[in-house]
Every structure is written in structure tokens, then in C-alpha cells.
Amino acid sequence: MDDAAHRALKKYFGYDEFRRGQDQIITRLLDGDDTIGIMPTGGGKSLCYQIPALLFPGVTLVISPLISLMKDQVDALGNAGIQATFINSSLSFTEGKERLTAAARGKYKLVYIAPERLEVPDFVRALERMKVSLVAIDEAHCISQWGHDFRPSYRSIPAMITRFSQKPVVVALTATATPNVTADICQLLGIAQDHVIATGFARDNLNFQVIRGQSADVFLFDYLKKNQDQPGIVYAATRKEVDRLSARLAEKGLAVGRYHAGLSEQERAMSQERFLYDDLTVLVATNAFGMGINKSNVRFVIHYNMPRNIEAYYQEAGRAGRDGEKSDCILLFSPQDIRLQKFFIDQSEMDDALKHAEYHKLEQMIGYCHTETCLQGYILRYFGDKDPDNCGHCGNCLDTREQSDVTIEAQKVLSCVKRLRERYGKMMVAKVLAGASDQKVKTFHLNRLSTYGIMQEQTQKQISEFIDFLTAEQYLVQQGGAYPVLALSDRSLAVLKGEAKVYKKGSVRAERLAVDDALFETLKQVRKALAQKEYVPPYIIFSDQSLREMSARLPSTDHEFLMIKGVGQQKLEKYGQAFMKAIAEYQEAQQEPV
Template sequence: MLQEAQGLLKKYFGYDSFRSGQTEIISRLLNQQDTVGIMPTGGGKSVCYQIPALMLPGITLVISPLISLMKDQVDALEKQGVSATFINSSLSGDEAWKRLRDVSAGRYKLLYVAPERLEVPSFLNRLLQLNISLVAIDEAHCISQWGHDFRPSYRLIINMIQSCTVRPTVVALTATATPRVTADICDLLQIGRKEVILTGFARDNLYFQVIKGQSRRVFINEYVRKNKDQPGIIYAATRKEVDNLHHFLKKEGIQVGKYHAGMSEEDRQKNQEQFLYDDVTVLVATNAFGMGINKSNVRYVMHYNMPRNIEAYYQEAGRAGRDGERGDCILLFAPEDIQLQKFFIDQSEMDDVLKKDEYHKLERMISYCHTEDCLQSYILDYFGDQSSERCERCGNCKDERKRQDVTREAQMVLSCIKRIRERFGKTFVAQILTGATNQRIKDFGFDQLSTYAIMRDRTQKDVSSFIDFLTADQYLIPSGGTYPTLSLSQKAISVLKGERQVFKKENIKAVKVTVDDALFENLRAIRKQLAAKEMVPPYVVFSDQSLRDMCAKLPSSDMEFLMIKGVGQQKLERYGEAFLRAIAEYQEKKEASL
């Protein structure tokens, strides 16, 4: 059976061998063994049920939480020659019933549905009449109240499975499950806890970095400009912040779209499609709103605000580099994000037990932002994947910046805040320190302080940035509210007493994610033209990984083209001629220039 599975992998998906965990999960499903698979994003979870779907009788039912992800996966499968369809709220009632009849007639091997469909009795009754061999539950962490994205409708899945005339095999898949959530998935789906296949959470192609104590907008602008041709996602915590960032980047001449719940469904879909089709390079979106992006060539994911927990962060950051190529995962930390996330927890409808759990998760997220240890090891440890090895590529592992002693400047700021009795915020403190002459300072008599104008040789912007550094390094504690005030921590008091020194590293500079050559750019242009003709996203034609493999191997025949990662028979027949011609022309020009 595995030999047949490997043949199908090559024929339809263009890969010679399975990745870690895929062989074991596929073998179990073909032997009708229920399985829970914990695999990292981009680790090939979908292949674990798509290959068995081609081998098993009847259909494979895929429960997927996001409408856009369903469409993307179905589009990709169709281009690979696999018959698949979806039924969700984007279809009219007539079209949904037509597709269900086509499934019943055996025209499809995979049917994708949203879990909320199981709440509709008429749909559920028709569904139970189908010959369902396998039920694949994507984003299985949604079934657990301890997970970061609980969906009550996921609790209906087990009832549907038990109502089938012949019980189908079940596979539950997720990339972000702590040991507690994994146990919950097993219990709620009645799958033995020994039936869990855990391949590890590490993504060797992801580069994690936390940036704090420097201007977030300056860094974003610099980074996006250096990577203007690379697709990226920027997450923010609120709609207002998304709108502001979108306006800022658009004003800077960046091709940018946005996505949040305050937009109409039509506008959201338009912006998402522009990003998927490479018509805009950057998409700014809210963390809280479910944006399903299956785009494989996202080169970076930036978080403008700190997310509430590690699960949500790793899920979103994991959208970078799904094609196996390098992906940058950058978190831009600011201390006020802590108060914002606490506000979200307090305003939620969770009971006290869940709120306490969320506060604990938030503390772990805050610790991630402050740790000086390996960032990937910190994440792996959170998920129970014990690893003592440093990744040697994250921002902390690779940090070679020199430290500068800024104790004297820190004492100036801290002393000023103490003298104004810790009652004011960053902007006002910076105005006092730089010697501003506004009426408010005079009314309070702060122009008579010994710290007034003590940093007059610096701009207010520079002093504000330095205050951000002191806050990020926990010398200052911001209060909650719209206009947070600053108070001194115990660390700060030690600095004022001369018992502790303060060191500041240089600001982190933005770098290019990848350096693309002329052939790659030419192949990418051809990919975009072909995708436009077929009205699919470019990555559905070929991933960046496939294009880079073409650049490395320079295939000159159909047989050599079939050896490229991600090239199966169907894609050879559809696209082989165009890409082989482009590679041959590149070779001819190169030889002529020698």
C-alpha cells in the first residue's frame, strides 16, 4: 500500500518521498486506525488525508474552519488532477445541493465543509447518506476550550461520526496543540491518547526575532522597502491599527491591502485575492479575525502588536515559508501591548477559570518577548517539545550587536519620572527632559526641576525612543488606560541608587529575506501570467521552492522537469513547455555572453 501511496505522491504532487510523520499517519489511515497528527504548519498535514482519499473507496470529508482555505485547497487539488469540491456559505443553496448530488454520484474524492454546516439538520441528513470512508478534521485544536481558537461547532463532529451507518476512520490534524489541548482533542473525539503522532514543532526554515525599544513604524518601513518584491503579512491587534498601518504604508508607496471585521465581506475578499494573486505584496490584518491564507510563498510575517498567547503567535507566524523556503517571523514588542491584551481578556465572555488560564498564557507570551535565550527553543518548550539545542538562526542566537553603557542617560529619565511623582506619560516626560517651553510644563512648575532640559541636546523623538527602550527592558512600568503613565520598577530604583548599570544594544536593522536572480524573476513572471489565464493564485501553479529548484537544476527535458520538487505529471503537461522554453532561452543568453 505504501508503494502505491508513494506513486500517487509523485504523480499528483510531484514529490519523491514523504516528509516526517506523513508515512506513519497515512499507513495508519489506510489500516483504518483513528489518528491525531501534530505537525508544524507547512509540514504537509493535508497530504496525510489527500493521499488516502485517492486510495480509499467513497469520499473523504474534510472539516475546515475557514472558507477561503477551502477554496484555495480545492483550486490547488484540481490543478494537480485530484477531484475535490467544497460546500460553504459562499455558495447559493441550489449550488450547494448540486455539489452534494455530484459527491453522491462519485464525481469527487474529497468534500470540504465548515463545521457550522453540521448544525443544519437537512444538510446533515444528506451527508450521512454518503459513503464516507475518512473524516479529516483540520485545525483540530478548535475543538478544545483550552485551545487558542475554540469553535463550539467542532463539538458536533463526534455526533456526526457516530451517526454514520458505517463508522469512518478519523484523523485530527493541527500545528498548535499544547499537551493539554492534545489530550482534550483525543478525549472529545474518542481517540486513544496513544494514537497521537507528534513530528515535532520545529520549522528549520523560520527565523524568529523580537524587536523592542525602537520605532516600530521606522523598522516596518525599512524592512518592507528592502523586501518590496516579497509577499508578507503584518498583523495588528485592532482594526484602527490595521487602518493606520495600511494608510501609512500606502502613503510610502507600498502595494498594500488590508483585512479586518469592520470591512464588508466583498472588500475583504477583494483585498485577500489581490494578495493571493501577487497584485499587492503586503497584507495588513487583525489577529482576532479569521483570515485564511494558504499562500505558500509568504516570505515574512510581522506582528505589530504582541499576540495574546504563544499558540496564536506560532499559528500566525507559521504562515511564513510554507513552501520550505526562508520565512522571517518578526514580533515588534511594545509594553503597551500588555495592557491591550489584558483588556481583551477582561472584556471577553470567558468564565473565571478560562480567564485565569488566558492570563497565564499571556505571561508566557510576555516572557517570550523578554527572553535572551533561543526563541525557537522557547516556543518548542511551550508546546512540550523539549529541545536543549539552540536553533543558531533566530534573532537571539545570531545577536552580535555591541552593548553601550547608557546608565547616565537612564538615570536622567528615571530621576525626572520620580520627581514628577510617576503621574505622567512618555510624551510629557520627553518634553520636560528636552526643555520644551509649553504652558502645561510651566503650569506644573516643572521648568524649575533639576531634570528640566537635562537632555536638551537630543530631540523629543530620540528621548521618546529611549523611554520605549527603558519600558521594554522593564525599568519602567506603563499603567493601563488610553493615556498610560510611567512608574519606576525595582530595577529602576537600583539604577538610581547606583547599584545597577544599564546597557543598550544598537537598533536592529532590516535585512533582505532572499536575493533573487534574473532567471527566478523571469520564471516568477511566467508563473503569474499562467495563473492569471487560469484565474488561480500563482503559487497554485508552482511554489517558490519549485522555481528555485528549476534555477538550480536547469532542466532541459520532460524527464528532467519531472524531477523538480512539486512537479507531477499533470503540471508537466500543463506548464512544462513554457518553463522549459524560458530556461533554455536563459541558458542560450548566458552562453552567448561568455
């Protein structure tokens, strides 16, 4: 590895060593080799092109899919003392032209552009006037139609690269690419398979958990109440669900915002900004939110509904803990989610081959929700990691709940569904089992069934929740459209015959994330005040990881402050005194007699 690269890493970004994979990718790029880097979210993909950008003579062109990410990256680079800009639809024609001209004169080391710009001939001709040394393609899985977020505009990239008089070095980076998608990226960009550097997909700081067969609302509200001082994202599958959840959470006094495509652009931008600036603790959103969001201190991501595939899930869940700190990734599984995702696939404009592929991915996602093996291991196998070890810290690896035998209750429910000839939904089955004197029950003579009232010691709500458990555990299946009916699965037949037992574990209880110390909280307030003054998100000043290290090591000199991870020369000069003063005042207060 070039010594100049290490010097740039320390000077601008405040780190002594590169992370796994970064040094390999950077070395290849500095040697002029086109490279594909596959690294998990939070693995430091941006540095893989930012360091070479500082060392190459010309401009580095970064193709990035979202406007919010570009602004974030440019703000962070400026904060570290690096000249960078972006050109996208948020600028006027004049502003865009001025930045292009300045870039051609060599004012900037990095220029971020949206892929859609490459479909404008005049814009591509303007790029040709720049001395482009490196083209970095972020979220490179978007170029493949087999990826989970295909964008046709990415297909313009190869043609653009060939138009430069001197071919630039190319690096394509992604966090979520299956072996098929990786092969597709290689073929489309003309990069050999042996130029792929994959560091593995494991995120050891993330604690994965699947909650099924219990009330999603009860768990969610309990978890957020216990962690209301921690920033996090709650993903829901529909706009209606986002609106309902955000309203309920606001009623409970949480600092919550919402984000989905049905809101005005102004409200979406406001919610995003307030979340990034730590003015909102929780953001409830559809998958319209998050790609390219660089907020490093997201402590939890909760999926209220199951996503369509593992790639989408891992990318969304991976927005937690980008700073390397322990964070939770929780999926609240409901059997209804399967029907919803199948509906989305059926209603899409994909051809039959792509729909078939999506159904296959959905089956693997359902498998994740039901596996009793290590959850991280399941994800890693999906992405082609060979024989991963058990992580030792996911919900399945740590599950010590006792099991109770609920075979008799299960036989009662399954028998009722059978006697109802698999023609009724959950609510009617619950009414029959509870012995409800409902008019519909009497009209259809369901009160004459042998299973009528055989669970009358329980409420309809309790029976309904037990039916949810049996459905989540695949003893029952839901069939039909808007008003699904319950049917027996192959798995239930052995239970009815007395050949298999059904066991139910106790409910999963929401846990509190790690409690932060008083000095850390003080430093967070210093960071927030500086961020408000500079109109940047707090994590651009310093990450939570840097603040925790400060509160542990208590730096009091410039040299000691420079030893903190994430502190470069520029940040020492800008912020060192403010943080060291806060640390000194805290120490003095601790020493004063009570």
C-alpha cells in the same frame, strides 16, 4: 508504508518521499486507526488525508473552518487531477444540493465542508447517504475551549461521526496545540493519547526576531523598502492601526492592501484575492486574515503589535515560508501592546477561569518579547518540546550588537519619574527632562524639580524613545487606562541605588532577504501568466521552491522535468512545455555575444 501511497504521492503531487510524520500518520489511517497529527504549518498536513482519500474506496469528508481554504484546496487538487469539491455558504441551496447528490454517487474523492453545516439536521442526514471512509478534521485545536481559536460548531463533529452506519476512520490535524489542548482533543474525539503523532514544532526555515526599544515605524518602512519585491503580511492589533499603516505604505509607493472585519465583504475578498494572485506585495491585516490561507510563498510576517498568546503568534508567523524557503518572522514589541491585550481580555465575555488562563498565556507572550535566549527554543518549550537546541539563526542567536553603558541616562529618567511621584505619562516626563518651557510644566511647578532640564542636550523625541527602551526592558511600567502614567518597577530600584548597570544595544537594522536570480524571476512571470489564464493563484501552478529548483537544474526533457519537486504527471502535461521553453530561451540569451 504502502507502495500505492508512494505511487500516488509521485503521480499526483510530484514528490519522491513523504516528510517526517506524514508516513506514520498515513500508515495508521490505511490500517484503520483513528489518529491525531500535530505538525507545524507548512509540514504537509493536507497530504496526510489526501493520499488516503485516493486509496480508500469511498469519500473523504474534510471539515475545514474557512471558505477561502476550501476553494484553495479544491483548486489545487483539481490542478493535480483529483476530483474534489466544497459545500459552504458561498453556494446557493441548489448548487449545494447538486454537489451533495454527486458526492453520494461517488463523483468526488474529497468533499470539504464547514463545521457550522453540522448544526443543520437535514445536511447531516444528507451526509449519511454517502459512503464516507475517512473524516479529516483540519485546525483540530478549534474543538478545545483551551485552544486559541475555539469554535463551538466543532463540538458537533463527534455526534456526526457516530451517525454513519459504518464508522469512518478519523484523523484530526493541527499545527498549534499545547499538551493541555492535545489532551482535550483526544478526550472529545475519543482517540487514545498513544494515537497522537507529533513531529515537533520546529520550523528551521523561519528566522524569528523581536525588535524592542526602537521605532516600529522606522524599522517597518526600512524593511519593506529593502524587500518590496517579496510578498509578506503585516499584522496589527486594531482596525485603526491597519488603516494608518496601509495608507502610509501606499504613500511610499508599495503595492499594499488592507484586511479587517470593519471593511465590506467585497473589499476584504478583493484584498485577499489580489494578495493570493501576487498583484499585491504586502497585506496589512488584523488577525481576521489568514487562517487557512494556503499561499506558500509568503517571505515575511511582521507583527506590528504583540499578539495575545504564543499559539496565535506561532500560527500567524507560521504563514511565512510554507514552501520551505527561508523567511522572516519579526515582532515589533511596544510596551503599550501589553495594555491593549489586557483590555481585550477584560472586555471579552469569557468566564473568570478562561480569563485567568488568557492572562497566564499573555505573561508567556510577554516573556517571549523579553527573553535573551533562543527565540525558537522558547516557542518549542511552550508547546512541550523537551530541551530544544538553540536554532542558530534567530535574532537572539545571531545578535552580535555591541552594548553601551547607559546607566547614568537611565538614572536621570528613573529619578525624574520618582520625583514626579509616578503621576505623569511619558510625554510630560520627557518635557521635564528636556527642560521644556511648556505651560503645563510651569502650571504644575514641575520646572522647580531637581531633574528639570538635566537631559536638555537631547530632544524630547530622543528622550521619549529612550523612555520606550527603559519600558521595553522593564525598568519602567505603564499604569492606568486611556492615559497611562509611568511608574518604577522592582528592577529599577537597584539601578537608582547604583547596584546595577543598564546596557543598551545598537538599533537592529532591517536586512534584505535573499536576492533571486534572473531565471527565477522569468519563471515567476511564466507562472503568473498561466495562473491568470486559469483563474488560480500562481502558487497552485508551482511553488517558489519548484521554480528555484528549475532555475538551478535547468530541465530540458520530460524526464528531467518530472524530477523537480512538486511536478507530477498532470503538471508535466499541463505546464512542462511552457517552463522548459522559457528555460531554453533564457539559456540561449545567456550564450549570445553582448
